[in-house]
Amino acid sequence: MDYVGRFAPSPSGPLHFGSLVAALGSYFQAKSQHGTWLVRMEDLDPPREMPGAADLILKTLEAYHLFWDGEVVYQSQRHPIYQSQIEEWLTQQEAYYCQCTRKQIKADGGYYLGHCRDKHLQAEGCAVRIKVDTPITEFYDLKHGRIAIPQAIAEEDFIIKRRDGLYAYNLAVVIDDIEQGVTEIVRGADLIEPTGRQIGLYNTLGKTPIQYLHLPLAVTENGAKLSKQNHAEGISLDNPIPTLLEAMRFLGFSLPKGMNTAKIDEIIAWGIEQWHLTQLPEATQITTLFSNRVS
Structure with a gap:
């Protein structure tokens, strides 16, 4: 079976550092296996959404050269x-x-x-x-x-x-992952708890559950998850390389000297080639100060 992965942000605000970590991890996992990487906008909760956030998220992914395959799916249309x-x-x-x-x-x-x-x-x-x-x-x-x-x-x-x-969320995400042919989910460790419910829905629907990989969660010094609800700041679109490299370090990459002078396409290609699960930290939460340094 061909690998199909996905990144599924909620448009409740701009892409922040924790979301970039999830996007990068799912992208590297998919592309290291010559797979497909989809983007789905999980716009299920209009009261929590920020006007223009969906387009801003897509522009941010493009700025970081995380280009998706196929068309973006919007849950609000489903x-x-x-x-x-x-x-x-x-x-x-x-x-x-x-x-x-x-x-x-x-x-x-x-x-x-x-x-x-x-x-x-x-x-x-x-x-x-x-x-x-x-x-x-x-x-x-x-x-x-x-x-x-x-x-x-x-x-x-x-x-x-x-x-x-x-x-x-649990209903929509399972129905969409089945319909889109997703074979593996790579996401933040904050979503470990609902995984059992989602596997149960696969069984109820008569489908074989897929594989899961949960990445370490970026948290602040006081232990709060980096999230839009906690006012995590959006990442830079104008100068993406420093943020990209920081996120790669967070995911356990040992970056070679001079990587900060490489072109963004070269960095992404190197990340795909070097990606392996053993590099990922064992912890499910890692404290980061990065959210306070991004403008």
Whole structure:
């Protein structure tokens, strides 16, 4: 099977250093295997999106010479596909409507305990949950090996459509990865936890789960993830090489002397040739000061 990888940012702000690390890791992994590298815009949550962010992200990838294959897919254009699958599961009683609030779930210890599973509620004012009858309690990561998933998380019937009508990340990402023929997912370690749910959806859909590789997460000195919600600054489009080299060091590359004077195409080509998983740090989180130095 030909390798197909992807980078799937959310357009809630400009591309920051942590996102660049994920983009680079997925790009090098795909291109080192002569594979295809796709870009998908995960614009599922309009209230959190920044106007113009999607175009800015694509311009940033181009500035760093991370050129994608094929057309960019926008999840906002795929709502009928997600809804069709939900309706099929509802008809088959593999999914159900749930009226439980966050406050109720918090009172139950923070986990949904299945209160609405057999109530046969109607759609109005409800979220939709998928039934989890065969929990995924562990999976294999290409870097970290066996990763256990806490039982309470693994057993939870999780939301696939929110009560406000927005489609859930876990649903959309699995449907899209299957349709696009993605063979391996390379992403940040902040997404380790939902991996079991996504593998479960592959099984529910009768598809063979794919491989996963989770890269170390860039965090600030106080342990906060570099993210748009935490006001991580966008990376430079005008002078990409210093940021590119910093991200490559973060991913474990030992850069040869004089690399900072090379052309960006030469740096990318060298990275593809030298990339190997053993170079990646063992840690799932690495403190970086880089976000405070980028303008």
